[in-house]
Amino acid sequence: MDDLTRADLENVLPREGFAPxxxxxxxxxxxxxxxxxxxxxxxxEVYYSERGMKGSLRVFRTEGEACTYFLELLRRDLTTRRQQ
Known part of the structure; x- marks a missing residue:
């Protein structure tokens, strides 16, 4: 999935039920x-923003690596899902 782009994420994330x-x-x-x-x-950069701070910052050279990591973070954090 290293060819994943931000444009792909714009489609995948709502479809998987992540809260905007x-x-x-x-x-x-x-x-x-x-x-x-x-x-x-x-x-x-991929990070968790809290109170204006960049927590757990990771920097990637390619969009594919960054987007894949970003999606994995969201999938592991159950609090990112829409409440039903």
């Missing part, structure tokens, strides 16, 4: 308590 407020795919300015995929100076 549990993630951001295009930066985290103003994001609070959600997973973020952002373009940083060293590459694509």
């Amino acid at each position: 407020d549990s993630y951001r795919l295009h930066g985290g300015i103003g994001a609070n308590e959600c997973y973020v995929l952002d373009l940083g100076p060293a590459g694509l």
Whole structure:
């Protein structure tokens, strides 16, 4: 799945039932308590945004690696699912 893109995630995440407020795919300015995929100076950043801080920051060289990791994070965190 290393060819996964942000555009793919825009389709996959709602289809899998993730709550829209549990993630951001295009930066985290103003994001609070959600997973973020952002373009940083060293590459694509994946982190958990909480109180304006970047927690558990990981940086990836390729979009595929970043998007795959991002999707895995969301799938492992049951709090990211829509309440039914």
